Amino acid sequence: MLEKIKGLVLKTQDYGETHKIVTIYSKKIGKFSAIARGAKKTKSRMAAVTQPFIYAEFFVYIQTGLSTIQQGEIIHSFRSIREDIIKTAYAAYIVELTDKLSDDKDPDTFIFEQLFETMKWIEKNDDVNIPTMMYELKLYGKGGFAPTLDRCSNCGGNTPPFVFSIAEGGILCHHCRSMDREAIQLSELLAKLLRIFATVNLQRVGNISVKKENQQLLRQLLDAYYDYYGGYYIKSKKFLKQIDLLK
Amino acid sequence: MYYPEPISKLIDSFTKLPGIGPKTAVRLAFFVLNMKEDDVLEFANSLVNAKRELTHCSTCGHITDQDPCSICQDTSRDQSIICVVQDPKDVIAMEKMKEFHGKYHVLHGAISPMDGIGPEDINVPDLINRLKDEEVEELILATNPNIEGEATAMYISRLVKPSGIRTTRIAHGLPVGGDLEYADEVTLSKALEGRRDL
Ligand SMILES: [Zn+2]
Ligand SMILES: [Zn+2]
Numbered sequence: 001m002l003e004k005i006k007g008l009v010l011k012t013q014d015y016g017e018t019h020k021i022v023t024i025y026s027k028k029i030g031k032f033s034a035i036a037r038g039a040k041k042t043k044s045r046m047a048a049v050t051q052p053f054i055y056a057e058f059f060v061y062i063q064t065g066l067s068t069i070q071q072g073e074i075i076h077s078f079r080s081i082r083e084d085i086i087k088t089a090y091a092a093y094i095v096e097l098t099d100k101l102s103d104d105k106d107p108d109t110f111i112f113e114q115l116f117e118t119m120k121w122i123e124k125n126d127d128v129n130i131p132t133m134m135y136e137l138k139l140y141g142k143g144g145f146a147p148t149l150d151r152c153s154n155c156g157g158n159t160p161p162f163v164f165s166i167a168e169g170g171i172l173c174h175h176c177r178s179m180d181r182e183a184i185q186l187s188e189l190l191a192k193l194l195r196i197f198a199t200v201n202l203q204r205v206g207n208i209s210v211k212k213e214n215q216q217l218l219r220q221l222l223d224a225y226y227d228y229y230g231g232y233y234i235k236s237k238k239f240l241k242q243i244d245l246l247k
Numbered sequence: 248m249y250y251p252e253p254i255s256k257l258i259d260s261f262t263k264l265p266g267i268g269p270k271t272a273v274r275l276a277f278f279v280l281n282m283k284e285d286d287v288l289e290f291a292n293s294l295v296n297a298k299r300e301l302t303h304c305s306t307c308g309h310i311t312d313q314d315p316c317s318i319c320q321d322t323s324r325d326q327s328i329i330c331v332v333q334d335p336k337d338v339i340a341m342e343k344m345k346e347f348h349g350k351y352h353v354l355h356g357a358i359s360p361m362d363g364i365g366p367e368d369i370n371v372p373d374l375i376n377r378l379k380d381e382e383v384e385e386l387i388l389a390t391n392p393n394i395e396g397e398a399t400a401m402y403i404s405r406l407v408k409p410s411g412i413r414t415t416r417i418a419h420g421l422p423v424g425g426d427l428e429y430a431d432e433v434t435l436s437k438a439l440e441g442r443r444d445l
Contacts, residue, residue: 011361016266017265017266042422043422043425045429045430045431047431048431048432048433048434049431051393051394051433052361052394053394074431074432074433077432077433079433079436082394082397083397083401084401085358085360085398085401085402085405088360088394088397088398088401089360089398092360092361093360095361096361235361235362235363236360236361236362236363237363238363238365239358239359239360239363239364239365240360242365242366242367243360243365
């Protein structure tokens with residue numbers, strides 16, 4: 001069945017001397033992989049449309065085995081991302097997480113929109129830490145390990161001050177905080193921010209300003225949380241750490 | 248299908264080569280059986296020698312049978328320009344063109360954010376050392392026009408800029424002999440951007 005599918009290229013792998021296998025995230029059918037024949041040849045019209053970060057309309061012959069991309073028209077190339085090494089590193093991270101934490105052909109309109117909005121944000125802004133974390137928190141839900149942030153993950157209560165417990169998988173209230181000695185102190189503001197990040201659309205939060213040290217704390221918290229629950233090794237994360245030094 | 252062991256071993260060896268499937272491997276193996284013994288010996292020796300005698304030039308990283316390589320030893324070449332490429336095959340492609348007379352630096356790969364391959368994982372530190380020791384005025388970044396190649400070029404140019412060495416990127420554009428109407432949007436816009444006065 002030949003279908004018209006709009007989607008963002010998450011990754012490509014070489015297939016033989018001349019072909020590519022392209023993994024795409026779409027609103028219509030979620031994540032899928034398809035072969036683009038001849039796309040490795042520089043003269044192929046498919047070469048440009050089958051690069052990571054390209055948003056395009058693909059004509060795909062969907063099959064139970066490996067689907068085939070017949071043709072593709074670029075809608076948005078996210079060119080300014082690929083022309084900036086720091087933006088490239090962040091986009092690579094976003095896209096790799098999406099690939100690792102989503103299942104094949106399991107469409108999710110919300111995740112698709114947030115992925116697209118986050119890419120647009122990275123394209124236009126230099127401050128990308130917060131939008132990256134917002135998207136990550138939403139993806140954790142997709143991976144089945146969303147942290148509990150709207151109430152105490154032990155008693156369900158809501159008494160501040162809160163701590164964040166990696167082991168308990170979310171925040172702990174004032175009464176339960178002794179359950180985890182390694183829990184991280186959260187100011188009321190940070191607890192609230194985490195809750196907003198995990199649920200609210202990036203478009204609605206817009207330009208939220210968070211102090212550098214709070215950004216760093218949240219970053220460490222998410223890294224530790226992902227290491228504990230995430231399971232998949234994220235290759236682009238290593239690069240992101242190296243590139244941070246260039247800033 | 249059953250083959251005597253020496254033949255099936257030979258078939259296995261051929262299938263390890265790129266672009267050779269089982270059928271072609273069988274055809275090649277039987278072709279070898281019909282070759283003259285001297286030719287087969289010479290062929291086998293070339294394989295072994297290519298592997299044993301070739302190393303990487305300690306200066307530029309190109310494959311060579313003498314260190315430094317013939318390009319690095321050639322004093323008639325322009326010592327002030329280094330062309331940075333990803334692969335030894337790229338040096339050979341550039342040399343075939345016969346229009347570049349500077350020197351090379353082979354990175355043996357590219358920075359790949361998606362694969363976690365950073366600058367330390369390719370031949371970048373050696374390049375930086377060369378820039379300190381040699382009198383280089385221009386660095387031509389001739390990495391591939393894809394995400395990895397661009398990331399590599401950007402990284403090196405950022406690193407080198409403060410030293411005052413000129414860094415240039417090879418142009419991206421339309422393939423010679425191609426048709427404008429068949430070019431994709433990204434290539435076309437790059438080509439337009441790289442336009443020049445006539
Ligand atoms: Zn509690
Ligand atoms: Zn050399």
